[in-house]
Amino acid sequence: MARQAARRSRARSDRSMTRRQFLSTASAGVAGAALLPLTAPWTAGAAPAQIRGSSLRILTWSHFVPAYDTAFDKYANDWGVANDVTVRVDHINIDDLPARVAAELSAGAGHDIIQQNGVIQTTLYYQHWVDVSDVTQKLGQDAGGWLPMAENVAAVKGQWYAVPEFYIPQPIMWRAGDLWKQYNLPEPTTWDNLRTAARVGKSKGHPAGFAISHCNDANHNWRAVFYAFGVQEADPTGREVRWDSKALRDAMKFSRALWSEGMTSEVFSWDNVSDNRYLDSGVAIYIHDALSSLRSIQDSNPTLYANCNVGVPGAEPIGSVRRAAVVDPTILAIWKFSKNIPAAKAFLEHYGADVNFSLTASKGYNMPYLKSWYKKPMPSLGSDPKVTILQDWDKVALVFGYPGPATAPAAEVLSTFVLPDMLARYCHSNDLEGSIKWGVGQIKGIYAKYKS
Amino acid sequence: MANAELVTGPFVHTRPGAFTRQRLRFGYGMLAPAILYMVVLVGVPFLWSLYLSLSDATVGNSVAQFVGLRNFAAVLADSTVRQALRNTIVFTVIAGIFKAVLGGLLAFLLMQDIRGKKVLRSLLVIPWTLPVAISALAWKWMFDPQFSAINYVATRLHLMSGWPNWLGEPGLAMASVIIVNVWRGFPFAAIVLLAGMSAVPLEILDSAKVDGANFFLRFHYIIVPMIAPILFVGLLFDTVFTLTDISIVFLLTQGGPMNTTEILPTRALEIGIEAGALGRGAAIALLLFPILLPVVYFLLRFLGRREAA
Numbered sequence: 001m002a003r004q005a006a007r008r009s010r011a012r013s014d015r016s017m018t019r020r021q022f023l024s025t026a027s028a029g030v031a032g033a034a035l036l037p038l039t040a041p042w043t044a045g046a047a048p049a050q051i052r053g054s055s056l057r058i059l060t061w062s063h064f065v066p067a068y069d070t071a072f073d074k075y076a077n078d079w080g081v082a083n084d085v086t087v088r089v090d091h092i093n094i095d096d097l098p099a100r101v102a103a104e105l106s107a108g109a110g111h112d113i114i115q116q117n118g119v120i121q122t123t124l125y126y127q128h129w130v131d132v133s134d135v136t137q138k139l140g141q142d143a144g145g146w147l148p149m150a151e152n153v154a155a156v157k158g159q160w161y162a163v164p165e166f167y168i169p170q171p172i173m174w175r176a177g178d179l180w181k182q183y184n185l186p187e188p189t190t191w192d193n194l195r196t197a198a199r200v201g202k203s204k205g206h207p208a209g210f211a212i213s214h215c216n217d218a219n220h221n222w223r224a225v226f227y228a229f230g231v232q233e234a235d236p237t238g239r240e241v242r243w244d245s246k247a248l249r250d251a252m253k254f255s256r257a258l259w260s261e262g263m264t265s266e267v268f269s270w271d272n273v274s275d276n277r278y279l280d281s282g283v284a285i286y287i288h289d290a291l292s293s294l295r296s297i298q299d300s301n302p303t304l305y306a307n308c309n310v311g312v313p314g315a316e317p318i319g320s321v322r323r324a325a326v327v328d329p330t331i332l333a334i335w336k337f338s339k340n341i342p343a344a345k346a347f348l349e350h351y352g353a354d355v356n357f358s359l360t361a362s363k364g365y366n367m368p369y370l371k372s373w374y375k376k377p378m379p380s381l382g383s384d385p386k387v388t389i390l391q392d393w394d395k396v397a398l399v400f401g402y403p404g405p406a407t408a409p410a411a412e413v414l415s416t417f418v419l420p421d422m423l424a425r426y427c428h429s430n431d432l433e434g435s436i437k438w439g440v441g442q443i444k445g446i447y448a449k450y451k452s
Numbered sequence: 453m454a455n456a457e458l459v460t461g462p463f464v465h466t467r468p469g470a471f472t473r474q475r476l477r478f479g480y481g482m483l484a485p486a487i488l489y490m491v492v493l494v495g496v497p498f499l500w501s502l503y504l505s506l507s508d509a510t511v512g513n514s515v516a517q518f519v520g521l522r523n524f525a526a527v528l529a530d531s532t533v534r535q536a537l538r539n540t541i542v543f544t545v546i547a548g549i550f551k552a553v554l555g556g557l558l559a560f561l562l563m564q565d566i567r568g569k570k571v572l573r574s575l576l577v578i579p580w581t582l583p584v585a586i587s588a589l590a591w592k593w594m595f596d597p598q599f600s601a602i603n604y605v606a607t608r609l610h611l612m613s614g615w616p617n618w619l620g621e622p623g624l625a626m627a628s629v630i631i632v633n634v635w636r637g638f639p640f641a642a643i644v645l646l647a648g649m650s651a652v653p654l655e656i657l658d659s660a661k662v663d664g665a666n667f668f669l670r671f672h673y674i675i676v677p678m679i680a681p682i683l684f685v686g687l688l689f690d691t692v693f694t695l696t697d698i699s700i701v702f703l704l705t706q707g708g709p710m711n712t713t714e715i716l717p718t719r720a721l722e723i724g725i726e727a728g729a730l731g732r733g734a735a736i737a738l739l740l741f742p743i744l745l746p747v748v749y750f751l752l753r754f755l756g757r758r759e760a761a
Contacts, residue, residue, distance in 0.1 A: 098726045102511040124512035124728045213620070214708035266597035268709040269620030281598060408510075412727035416532070417708070424710045442532065449526055449729070
């Protein structure tokens with residue numbers, strides 16, 4: 001008994017605290033509580049009480065920067081822990097997203113938040129997505145508004161049904177450090193100069209490479225050229241087709257010349273990663289692709305990485321009309337059938353505002369739609385001289401359907417690869433009018449189906 | 453005697469006995485899983501796609517309007533769909549011929565009494581058993597325009613001049629997808645034929661040999677007639693599998709270049725799922741039906757007649 005009493009007394013004296021200890025602990029606690037929202041950003045902005053104890057399932061792609069998937073999973077999980085929400089993130093191949101989204105709607109079950117990437121179908125799905133105008137309005141207000149293309153991919157009739165997540169820029173990656181100097185090539189500020197560079201490069205065993213095939217790279221690479229030559233897909237409402245024009249003929253002639261003088265027939269069979277491999281092989285004088293192709297050589301081929309420049313003076317080369325960068329947009333939407341809409345909205349509001357995380361964790365791959373984030377230096381991009389030019393991408397970035405919104409028929413023109421096929425036909429046959437007749441016929445047919 | 457009177461005499465209503473009822477219940481019970489399987493996994497999806505093809509359904513619009521045959525008119529007016537239809541037939545027929553020839557040769561080879569026959573049989577069916585995604589990706593690398601192992605080896609052995617772009621040139625792209633389909637499918641054809649040929653009694657073949665019949669005569673007059681039912685069922689299976697095979701084209705070419713490898717299943721996927729026009733996608737998928745129906749009908753009718761004879 002005496003031994004037990006002595007032990008209790010010793011334990012009590014161990015737990016006792018001096019006044020100084022008490023004050024310093026209390027001060028630290030108060031300071032910690034005050035600083036917590038700053039150091040742990042997921043708790044910034046109190047999440048609604050009703051989301052506590054709920055769960056959240058997110059469907060997104062397998063990012064081309066794999067480290068981003070790991071970071072995003074942790075980010076979502078940390079947010080869940082902080083807000084007492086069980087979060088699960090599923091990543092699938094980008095090409096499988098449309099089928100998965102369609103299947104979830106048919107089943108009326110699946111994830112709470114789904115991503116659309118590249119082929120955006122807001123105009124098809126919006127009736128089944130939660131109106132998130134309140135979220136996008138707040139995000140826009142806090143960050144100087146949205147880039148105009150954000151509304152083109154996320155809103156229908158003025159209401160926002162998705163939160164624009166990020167877009168993927170596709171800059172020119174050119175061998176400024178070695179081949180450009182060796183061949184004394186003109187600065188690639190214009191598409192004409194790039195045509196010259198490709199011609200010279202091909203004659204020296206270093207052709208350029210843009211896919212002219214059934215892959216998404218082909219869609220946005222050639223749209224960038226076509227838009228630079230003044231091609232318009234539809235009117236600003238997105239209803240009337242505007243492809244058939246003198247600008248289309250000019251763009252087709254230029255593109256065929258660029259291919260025949262400066263590329264090989266390899267490009268007719270390329271997929272979305274062929275240009276990455278092509279750059280990595282050391283053959284390409286330039287390609288036109290997302291940053292992942294540069295990141296893939298950063299460690300494996302540091303010399304090549306050092307010799308590669310990203311983007312050209314002015315961001316993208318100028319054509320006969322303008323500079324145009326056609327980007328791959330991504331959006332996040334919430335199903336109406338979701339049982340966790342408040343949690344989904346809270347997460348989107350939190351994640352949508354955290355551009356710093358998105359830019360940094362993706363090493364500058366994920367470009368923001370929010371204007372104020374283009375204040376230089378931008379996170380990740382401003383500190384890396386290789387990619388500083390991307391800080392000007394907001395001035396040239398466009399999405400498919402331009403100058404109209406990314407409507408369902410515009411998405412079908414994209415997903416059925418009409419543009420690359422039209423160009424491939426011209427490259428093979430040298431029949432300009434025949435190829436345009438086929439391509440414009442396909443496009444008009446698609447638009448007509450949506451009108452009937 | 454009583455049975456004979458019942459058969460030949462006038463129709464007599466009789467109450468089935470308990471034994472008959474039990475047998476009927478047992479019979480239908482045994483059939484039920486197969487019928488349920490057919491109804492749920494074949495009948496319902498077929499009727500559903502028929503309904504979709506006659507509507508303006510999209511992936512985002514569950515309230516579809518009846519549009520009659522408008523989707524069929526629209527897809528038949530689409531030159532790419534017509535091209536896909538032609539490609540589908542070319543793909544199926546050429547691949548089918550090669551699978552039959554190679555499968556037959558392989559079956560004869562496996563019939564021979566050679567050492568390591570069992571191991572050889574196991575190895576030869578590997579292409580058929582491998583997941584299509586893995587084998588198609590391996591082939592994609594072998595057809596790669598820059599790193600093609602086929603081109604590398606063939607040019608080193610002076611079997612080929614130049615550096616063909618297998619998946620980038622229209623004719624070669626179709627040949628490539630057919631090659632992969634044949635590579636995957638001919639072991640199946642060989643197994644089917646082998647099963648049939650193993651059932652041919654050796655005595656009949658031996659007596660034909662004694663009568664002076666050479667290999668081709670024995671094959672034509674004895675083996676083929678005896679294994680015809682298996683041949684036709686195998687042909688039916690292969691035709692259906694090839695006509696509906698989306699994976700090889702999707703993984704190798706996505707229908708390119710210039711839609712020269714576009715087949716109906718890939719076009720249906722592009723329009724119905726990726727573009728979201730479910731009605732038109734279903735109409736494209738159903739274009740296969742009038743092709744398959746007569747093939748299946750005539751094959752089954754032929755088989756039925758043979759059995760009756």
